Amino acid sequence: MKKKISPDARRSVTFPKYTTQLMNLANQTVKGTIPKMVGQMSELYPEYRRSTEEPSVEGWEKWYLERNPDTIDRATDKICHHIDRLREAIGLIDRDMIRNWVEDLVIFKTYQGLYYQQLILEEIAAERGEPWRLATPEEEAQGVDGYVGDQAYSVKPSTYKSMDRLPETLHGKMVFYRKNAAGELVFEVEE
Incomplete structure (x- = not known):
C-alpha cells in the first residue's frame, strides 16, 4: 500500500554545507539534547497533544517553552562551547597530521x-x-x-x-x- 500524508506546514531552516555534521558531532560529545537536558520528548509530545484539539508546530513551541523556558539556551550554550573547542582543533589540523x-x-x-x-x-x-x-x-x-x-x-x-x-x-x-x-x-x- 502506498499513501501520502501532507504534514503541517513547518518552519524550514536551511543550514550551510557541513555545519549540521559539526553541530551533530559537538552535540553527541557534550550530550546537549539528551532527555536529562531537554526533557523526554516521547513523554512531552503526547502530553502536549492531549492538551490541545488543534496541534501545530507553533502550539508545540509555545507549550514546550512555557514549561522549559531556559532549556534551548542551555543546550545551545553547551554545544556552542564545544564548537569553539572544535574550531580551535580544526585550526591545528594539517596534511601531515591527517597522514x-x-x-x-x-x-x-x-x-x-x-x-x-x-x-x-x-x-x-x-x-x-x-x-x-x-x-x-x-x-x-x-x-x-x-x-x-x-x-x-x-x-x-x-x-x-x-x-x-x-x-x-x-x-x-x-x-x-x-x-x-x-x-x-x-x-x-x-x-
Whole structure:
C-alpha cells in the first residue's frame, strides 16, 4: 500500500554545507539534547497533544517553552562551547597530521585490533576445546569477528561500551577487551 500524508506546514531552516555534521558531532560529545537536558520528548509530545484539539508546530513551541523556558539556551550554550573547542582543533589540523592519523588507524590500530581478536578467539577456543576461525568478509559485514565452534563472537575494545551510537550492528556473543596497567590484555565475554 502506498499513501501520502501532507504534514503541517513547518518552519524550514536551511543550514550551510557541513555545519549540521559539526553541530551533530559537538552535540553527541557534550550530550546537549539528551532527555536529562531537554526533557523526554516521547513523554512531552503526547502530553502536549492531549492538551490541545488543534496541534501545530507553533502550539508545540509555545507549550514546550512555557514549561522549559531556559532549556534551548542551555543546550545551545553547551554545544556552542564545544564548537569553539572544535574550531580551535580544526585550526591545528594539517596534511601531515591527517597522514599520521590515517597511518595510525590503517596500520597500527588495525594490526593491534586484529591481533587482539585472534589472541582472544584462540584463548576462548582453548578454554572450550573447540576450533576457531576469523569471520569471512560477509560475516564481518554483519558484525561478526570470528567463531569458536558454531558460536559467533564480536570482539571489540571496551570503549565500545560507552559509545552512544555504534558504527555498526554487532551480532554474536560480545567480547570486550582492554589493556590493564601492567600492559596485559584483559577481556570479558558477555553472557
